Every structure is written in C-alpha cells, then in structure tokens.
Amino acid sequence: MYSTEFAKDPHAVIREVRAESPIASSERGIELLSYSLCEQVLRDPRFAVGFDEMMEATGITAGPAHEVIVNSINNTEGEHHRRLRQAIAPHLAPRAVEELRARLREVVESRLAEVEADGECDLVETLTQWLPATAFCLLTGAPLADRQLIGELSDKAQRFFEMKPLNREDVEAGLADVEAYMDELLVARERDPGDDVISGLLLSERNGELTRNEARNLSIILLAASTDTTSGQITFTFAALADDPEAFRQLRANDNLAKNAVLETARYSPGLWTAPRFAREGGEIEGHAIEPGTQLNAFFLAANRDPEVFEEPDELKIERKLPRPPLNWSSGRHFCPGRPLAVLEIEEAVRAVARRWRRMRLLGPIESRGAPYIVAPTKAPIGFEPEGEVAT
Amino acid sequence: MIVQVDRDECIGAATCVNEVPAVFELDEEGIARVIAPEVDEAMTTAVEDAVSICPVEALSIVE
Numbered sequence: 259m260y261s262t263e264f265a266k267d268p269h270a271v272i273r274e275v276r277a278e279s280p281i282a283s284s285e286r287g288i289e290l291l292s293y294s295l296c297e298q299v300l301r302d303p304r305f306a307v308g309f310d311e312m313m314e315a316t317g318i319t320a321g322p323a324h325e326v327i328v329n330s331i332n333n334t335e336g337e338h339h340r341r342l343r344q345a346i347a348p349h350l351a352p353r354a355v356e357e358l359r360a361r362l363r364e365v366v367e368s369r370l371a372e373v374e375a376d377g378e379c380d381l382v383e384t385l386t387q388w389l390p391a392t393a394f395c396l397l398t399g400a401p402l403a404d405r406q407l408i409g410e411l412s413d414k415a416q417r418f419f420e421m422k423p424l425n426r427e428d429v430e431a432g433l434a435d436v437e438a439y440m441d442e443l444l445v446a447r448e449r450d451p452g453d454d455v456i457s458g459l460l461l462s463e464r465n466g467e468l469t470r471n472e473a474r475n476l477s478i479i480l481l482a483a484s485t486d487t488t489s490g491q492i493t494f495t496f497a498a499l500a501d502d503p504e505a506f507r508q509l510r511a512n513d514n515l516a517k518n519a520v521l522e523t524a525r526y527s528p529g530l531w532t533a534p535r536f537a538r539e540g541g542e543i544e545g546h547a548i549e550p551g552t553q554l555n556a557f558f559l560a561a562n563r564d565p566e567v568f569e570e571p572d573e574l575k576i577e578r579k580l581p582r583p584p585l586n587w588s589s590g591r592h593f594c595p596g597r598p599l600a601v602l603e604i605e606e607a608v609r610a611v612a613r614r615w616r617r618m619r620l621l622g623p624i625e626s627r628g629a630p631y632i633v634a635p636t637k638a639p640i641g642f643e644p645e646g647e648v649a650t
Numbered sequence: 651m652i653v654q655v656d657r658d659e660c661i662g663a664a665t666c667v668n669e670v671p672a673v674f675e676l677d678e679e680g681i682a683r684v685i686a687p688e689v690d691e692a693m694t695t696a697v698e699d700a701v702s703i704c705p706v707e708a709l710s711i712v713e
Binding site for chain 2: 301340343344347348350351352353581582583587589590591593594595597598
C-alpha cells in the first residue's frame with residue numbers, strides 16, 4: 259500500500275488484490291476491500307474505533323489531548339456515546355444545516371469572484387481553506403474573522419490519524435490550541451446565547467442532558483473534525499469533475515443533479531481513504547481468524563468501487579441512483595453526523611462553479627499529505643474556462 | 651400516522667432509535683426498522699423529530 263505501484267494507480271492494485279480475496283494483509287494489518295465487509299466491520303461492536311491505539315501510536319498516552327480524544331463522540335460507546343450523539347444530531351441534521359445554504363452560497367460566490375481574469379487559481383487557497391471554516395463559524399457563532407485560524411487549528415489536531423510519533427508535538431499543540439479557542443467561545447456563548455450549536459449544547463447541559471465536559475468535548479470535536487475532511491473532499495470532487503467534461507456539462511444542464519453529483523464524486527474519489535478499527539479481543543471475519551490487537555482497515559477507496567454494489571464502478575456517473583451511500587462518512591453507530599453539512603458545502607461549491615464557467619481543468623498535480631488516511635490537499639492548481647471560449 | 655424507512659438510504663446511525671426507542675429499532679442487518687408502523691398519537695411529535703434529524707433522510711411519514 260505504500261509502494262510506488264500503489265501510489266501510481268491505487269485502483270489497479272485494489273482490483274488485482276480484490277480479485278483474489280476481499281480480505282488482504284498489509285504492513286499495518288488487515289485490509290477490507292469489499293463494501294459489505296467494510297460495512298460489517300464498521301458496525302461490529304467487537305471492533306473499536308481505537309483512538310486510544312491511534313494516540314498511543316502517536317506517542318500520546320496521557321494528558322489533556324489524550325483526555326479529549328479518547329472521550330470524544332467518535333471513540334466512546336454505549337450510553338455515553340448515545341448521549342453525545344443525541345445532543346449533537348439535531349444541530350447537524352439536514353433541515354438544520356439547510357438554514358446555512360444562502361450564506362454559504364454568498365461565501366462561495368465572493369471567493370470565486372477573486373479568481374483572476376485568466377481563470378486560474380489554487381483551489382486550496384481560493385476556496386477549500388475558506389468554505390468549511392466559514393461553515394463552522396456560521397454554525398457555532400464564532401467570529402467570521404477567525405476563519406483562517408480555524409482551518410489551521412483543525413489541520414494539526416487531527417494528525418493522530420496518521421499514527422506517526424513524528425506528529426506528537428503537532429497533535430498536542432494543535433489540540434491545546436483548539437481547546438483554548440473553544441473554551442473562549444463557550445464563555446462567549448454562555449454570556450450571549452444565540453441559535454448556534456454551541457448555545458444549543460450549553461442548553462442541553464442546563465437541561466441535564468449533558469455534563470459540562472461533554473458539551474465542551476462535543477464543541478472541540480466539532481472544530482477538530484469539521485474542516486479538513488470537507489476541504490479535501492471539495493478538491494477531489496472538483497478534480498473528478500475537471501477530469502470528466504461530460505459530467506460537468508450534465509451538471510450545468512441540470513442544477514438538480516448537484517447533490518447526487520457530490521455523493522457520486524465522493525464515491526468515485528474519496529478524500530478519506532481508510533478508517534481503522536481495532537480488534538482488541540481478536541475475532542473472526544468470514545472464516546479468517548483475527549489476532550487480538552489487529553488493526554482492521556475499512557478501505558473506502560476500494561469499497562466505494564465494489565462491483566458487487568456499484569455497476570461499472572470505475573465510471574463517474576453523476577446521474578446514477580446510488581444503491582448504497584459512499585462509505586466516506588462511515589456506517590453504523592459512528593456514522594458522521596456532519597455529513598449533511600459537508601454535502602451542502604460541496605454542493606454549493608460545485609453549483610457556483612457550474613453557474614459561472616463552461617468547464618474546469620486541473621493545471622498540475624494535486625499536492626497532498628495524510629494518505630492513506632485523511633488525504634489533505636495542500637495545493638490544487640485549477641483553471642476555469644469562461645463561456646464562449648474554445649477548448650484547446 | 652405511518653412512518654417508513656428507506657432501506658437503501660439507511661446507514662444504521664441509530665439516530666431515530668436513540669430518539670424514540672419505542673418506535674424504532676435496528677434489525678439484524680443494522681438497518682432501522684419501525685416496530686409498529688401505525689404510530690401512537692402520543693408519539694407523533696417525537697417521531698416527527700426523529701424523521702427530521704435522520705442524517706441521510708431515510709425516514710418519511712406516509713400519512
């Protein structure tokens with residue numbers, strides 16, 4: 259998986275391996291390459307999300323960063339987990355985030371208006387580092403002036419996903435910054451409540467549905483988890499549409515395809531490649547014995563193109579009815595409650611570009627880091643062609 | 651009131667089960683199921699809330 263062959267064409271390698279078996283071993287553990295196995299493992303309570311293990315692999319076994327991460331909504335189970343999910347769910351539900359659509363559209367429009375007359379820009383600089391951070395501000399009542407800072411905060415804090423001791427300092431410092439930022443915001447919202455998520459969580463605390471620590475933890479995770487993943491997916495969605503002028507033409511002809519186009523491009527080119535699970539007690543999958551402590555990897559890059567689920571999986575078809583959702587946002591009890599907001603943001607980005615330009619194309623390779631976990635593009639040169647211009 | 655689940659869309663996040671455990675449960679495949687399709691009048695508001703907070707909009711009220 260870390261080979262040059264894989265880096266060049268991961269899908270070719272996946273196809274070849276999957277033809278042998280949907281369960282494969284790798285340097286890091288076991289890889290699950292089919293949709294049904296990924297779904298099964300993500301949902302199986304015997305397999306832990308394992309933020310404890312991931313923090314330990316980063317060299318963090320105690321302290322405030324550890325405390326926040328292991329007690330997060332992502333990592334807890336049972337009654338504690340249920341309480342956290344129930345508190346945040348209404349605030350991120352489709353109907354709730356719909357309220358942000360008009361504001362997000364304005365932000366996208368104003369950012370795209372900055373693209374120079376030559377129609378060329380770095381997508382990361384122009385759009386992706388702004389849009390999810392803006393959505394976070396609108397959602398939480400954080401000042402819009404903090405947008406850039408918010409993007410940077412999220413970036414460092416979540417590097418424990420890479421499980422590298424090298425990232426220890428970034429993760430600890432990043433989380434300390436996120437905590438400090440959020441503690442200030444909590445005080446501000448407490449003093450001056452609004453109809454934002456943070457005020458909502460504080461209300462849940464007053465109603466006895468959450469402890470103070472839980473409201474704080476949810477707020478911190480909201481910041482740490484909301485920007486980088488969505489930023490990455492905007493870039494990969496744009497790249498997929500840039501690569502397929504016919505799909506972009508279809509989108510221009512029918513604005514109603516936008517949401518489906520977002521889900522289909524997320525399936526076709528996910529920004530989140532894999533999610534690990536940890537078989538603490540060991541177990542068994544499809545007759546394969548799993549040793550205690552094994553890292554199981556739900557390989558979204560593979561599952562999203564499983565021919566058992568998706569017809570012609572290597573084709574991008576933005577009008578297709580997806581028989582199952584792409585796994586980018588996981589499945590089961592830890593399904594990402596932020597999906598509606600992420601999809602809404604990407605949808606508005608795609609819509610705005612389709613309204614404005616006739617086609618788009620990548621002008622060079624996308625530079626990124628974080629693979630094979632959360633792939634975060636750092637540079638994505640892109641060109642937009644105005645109406646009437648003849649493609650060369 | 652009758653509520654139904656779109657099995658193709660349901661992702662098994664159990665948001666509805668957490669909200670109204672008297673009406674929703676997860677089946678053996680981890681997909682939401684309505685325990686009794688005809689919703690008791692006392693439950694209608696809670697069920698409407700569950701429908702509106704489903705993250706993948708897999709629930710609908712049919713009548």
